Amino acid sequence: MLAFIIRRLLQAIVVMLTVALIAFTLFRFVGDPVNMMVGIETTAEERAQLRQDLGLNDPIVIQFARFVGNSARLNFGNSYQFKTPVIDLIADRFPATMELAFASALLSLLVGIPMGVYTALHRRSWLSNIFLAASLIGISLPTFLIGILLIFLFPVTLGILPSFGRGEVVRIGFWTTGLLTASGLKALVLPAITLGLFQMTLIMRLVRGEMLEVLRTDYIKFARARGLTDRAVNFGHALKNTLVPVMTIAGLQLGSIIAFALITESVFQWPGMGLLFLKAVQNVDIPIMSAYLLLVAFIFVTINLIVDLLYAVVDPRIRIDARPA
Amino acid sequence: MTPVLSVRNLKVEFPTRRGVLTAIDDVSFDIAPGEVLGVVGESGAGKSITGTAVIGLIEPPGRIAGGEVLLRGQRIDNLPPEQMRKIRGKRIGMVFQDPLTSLNPLYRIGYQLVETIRTHSSLSESAARKKALSLLEEVGIPAPDTRIDAYPHQFSGGMRQRVVLALALAAEPELVIADEPTTALDVSVQAQIIALLKRLCAQHGAAVMLITHDMGVIAETADRVAVMYAGRIAEIGPVREVIKAPLHPYTKGLMGSIPSLAHDSDRLVQIPGSMPRLTAIPSGCPFHPRCPRAFVPCPTFRPELQPEQSSQVACWLYHPFPVTAAAL
Ligand SMILES: Nc1ncnc2c1ncn2[C@@H]1O[C@H](COP(=O)(O)OP(=O)(O)OP(=O)(O)O)[C@@H](O)[C@H]1O
Numbered sequence: 001m002l003a004f005i006i007r008r009l010l011q012a013i014v015v016m017l018t019v020a021l022i023a024f025t026l027f028r029f030v031g032d033p034v035n036m037m038v039g040i041e042t043t044a045e046e047r048a049q050l051r052q053d054l055g056l057n058d059p060i061v062i063q064f065a066r067f068v069g070n071s072a073r074l075n076f077g078n079s080y081q082f083k084t085p086v087i088d089l090i091a092d093r094f095p096a097t098m099e100l101a102f103a104s105a106l107l108s109l110l111v112g113i114p115m116g117v118y119t120a121l122h123r124r125s126w127l128s129n130i131f132l133a134a135s136l137i138g139i140s141l142p143t144f145l146i147g148i149l150l151i152f153l154f155p156v157t158l159g160i161l162p163s164f165g166r167g168e169v170v171r172i173g174f175w176t177t178g179l180l181t182a183s184g185l186k187a188l189v190l191p192a193i194t195l196g197l198f199q200m201t202l203i204m205r206l207v208r209g210e211m212l213e214v215l216r217t218d219y220i221k222f223a224r225a226r227g228l229t230d231r232a233v234n235f236g237h238a239l240k241n242t243l244v245p246v247m248t249i250a251g252l253q254l255g256s257i258i259a260f261a262l263i264t265e266s267v268f269q270w271p272g273m274g275l276l277f278l279k280a281v282q283n284v285d286i287p288i289m290s291a292y293l294l295l296v297a298f299i300f301v302t303i304n305l306i307v308d309l310l311y312a313v314v315d316p317r318i319r320i321d322a323r324p325a
Numbered sequence: 326m327t328p329v330l331s332v333r334n335l336k337v338e339f340p341t342r343r344g345v346l347t348a349i350d351d352v353s354f355d356i357a358p359g360e361v362l363g364v365v366g367e368s369g370a371g372k373s374i375t376g377t378a379v380i381g382l383i384e385p386p387g388r389i390a391g392g393e394v395l396l397r398g399q400r401i402d403n404l405p406p407e408q409m410r411k412i413r414g415k416r417i418g419m420v421f422q423d424p425l426t427s428l429n430p431l432y433r434i435g436y437q438l439v440e441t442i443r444t445h446s447s448l449s450e451s452a453a454r455k456k457a458l459s460l461l462e463e464v465g466i467p468a469p470d471t472r473i474d475a476y477p478h479q480f481s482g483g484m485r486q487r488v489v490l491a492l493a494l495a496a497e498p499e500l501v502i503a504d505e506p507t508t509a510l511d512v513s514v515q516a517q518i519i520a521l522l523k524r525l526c527a528q529h530g531a532a533v534m535l536i537t538h539d540m541g542v543i544a545e546t547a548d549r550v551a552v553m554y555a556g557r558i559a560e561i562g563p564v565r566e567v568i569k570a571p572l573h574p575y576t577k578g579l580m581g582s583i584p585s586l587a588h589d590s591d592r593l594v595q596i597p598g599s600m601p602r603l604t605a606i607p608s609g610c611p612f613h614p615r616c617p618r619a620f621v622p623c624p625t626f627r628p629e630l631q632p633e634q635s636s637q638v639a640c641w642l643y644h645p646f647p648v649t650a651a652a653l
């Protein structure tokens with residue numbers, strides 16, 4: 001098990017270094033960092049001095065090593081637009097994105113899994129057909145369109161639920177949360193649905209397909225032949241085996257929820273990292289862009305690692321320390 | 326004595342896009358208490374479907390379209406699902422072909438045993454575990470008190486099939502349906518498992534329906550044997566008679582094609598042709614296009630299973646020719 005964890009950790013480090021290389025390339029070679037930082041009235045001597053101070057004259061390998069070291073200590077430099085440390089800007093927006101992402105993920109699991117199980121167990125029922133037809137819409141409509149439709153339906157037509165912003169937030173240490181106020185919760189509803197809808201339909205179809213597959217296996221046939229109740233067969237045996245692969249995908253989806261949050265954030269003006277990133281792109285604010293890139297990659301890799309470990313916990317065949325036969 | 330199992334004129338159909346397929350047609354047989362009935366026949370003959378129909382697990386849209394299944398004289402083919410479920414495992418046990426895939430990989434075998442035992446009895450968790458241990462001991466799992474907490478993948482194929490047998494016998498069924506229980510195993514362990522199956526069923530007083538391709542296994546294990554062809558029984562009788570003196574031309578061909586059983590091993594007989602698809606079952610006797618001894622009535626009239634010597638056979642060679650019908 002330890003060897004397994006170490007191997008996974010090493011893989012994670014390789015992935016992070018690769019992403020760091022991309023972020024570094026972006027920082028170093030898209031435009032000239034010095035020109036980005038200074039005004040027009042800065043003299044050539046001052047520029048040369050800044051170049052020297054930033055270490056831009058050092059060999060490229062050393063620059064990259066310094067970049068990695070700084071990034072690991074969460075030192076991403078100053079934003080070109082705001083002239084304040086990037087990490088402060090991100091830390092400020094981070095809770096908003098995470099709350100939105102987790103609300104969406106939770107929604108997609110809590111609704112997607114039961115719907116998938118239902119449609120697998122009652123393949124021919126009319127409700128299943130409705131679910132499947134609805135899921136086609138969820139999969140084919142682009143996120144921003146869903147967001148706009150929801151805004152049109154609820155805040156505009158029905159006059160309920162806010163159409164933008166995060167509502168009132170409460171500060172707990174470094175974290176700001178919208179989950180503790182009524183307006184914060186209300187503001188979360190539409191963005192969470194918008195962001196979660198695609199994942200929800202994906203999870204529903206995944207659970208359905210996986211469950212149908214599992215229901216055809218010999219061990220389910222044998223479980224029925226042993227006279228186990230439908231409940232034991234469907235929810236004890238079939239569902240558990242279904243959720244093992246679903247868990248992997250759902251975990252990885254959390255990563256892409258965080259990444260895709262930027263579209264939803266821009267539709268609902270949600271003050272998260274995605275919105276920050278979009279503005280950074282518009283203003284070629286490279287430090288923010290590369291920090292965001294690194295952060296999202298880090299989240300992806302961490303989730304991946306956790307999913308792998310969970311997988312080993314749930315599925316005994318993967319455990320390395322299995323007692324010998 | 327009432328047979329443990331009576332199957333009467335059983336018919337199983339599968340509605341498909343290209344029409345209704347009849348997989349089993351007019352199959353009748355009995356299994357006496359403690360008896361081992363072997364079921365043989367080429368692939369696709371309907372052996373597994375027969376077993377699956379008896380235990381009530383035909384997958385919809387497939388269905389039992391006619392006939393009856395009686396367990397100790399009581400009809401079970403038309404029971405409500407919940408009552409049929411209580412019979413499965415409790416009164417009829419079933420073992421499938423592949424022990425590698427018959428056990429749920431995510432649960433310890435002890436859990437799967439206890440779960441089965443407690444479904445069919447009111448035993449407490451600890452009493453069920455004790456029973457599970459004694460079952461594992463009985464099927465020959467070494468060190469059952471540690472192995473009971475192992476996962477299926479930690480057992481070899483042969484050991485897994487022993488666990489499967491323990492599961493099938495957990496609630497002391499009167500009948501065990503074993504569908505090719507050794508086909509997926511190493512040749513070296515096949516004989517052990519068959520011997521174990523036979524011994525266990527004898528000890529527990531369970532009758533056995535043993536589906537297999539292996540005539541050697543049938544010869545050693547079965548009391549009677551049913552030969553199936555294209556969803557029907559061609560011949561059924563005491564194992565000695567059927568092997569030594571087969572009546573139906575198909576049985577003769579089948580026995581002749583097995584090296585260990587052929588009396589003159591220089592001349593292995595191969596039955597020409599292959600079994601018809603379900604979509605194109607010939608009229609009359611389904612075997613007639615391949616039969617070396619087919620004659621006038623065979624293509625037109627379907628032979629019924631009729632007593633002949635100590636067996637029953639469905640073949641016009643042994644029954645009075647239907648004169649009136651033939652004259653038409
Ligand atoms: N779900 C199904 N739908 C349609 N036809 C089916 C279905 N299941 C089985 N059949 C058909 O029923 C016939 C009998 O199948 P069965 O599995 O009983 O054969 P078998 O005698 O057990 O063969 P084998 O020795 O290969 O196991 C086959 O022709 C098969 O194609």
Ligand SMILES: [Mg+2]
Nearest residue numbers: 372373374504
């Ligand atoms: Mg079969």
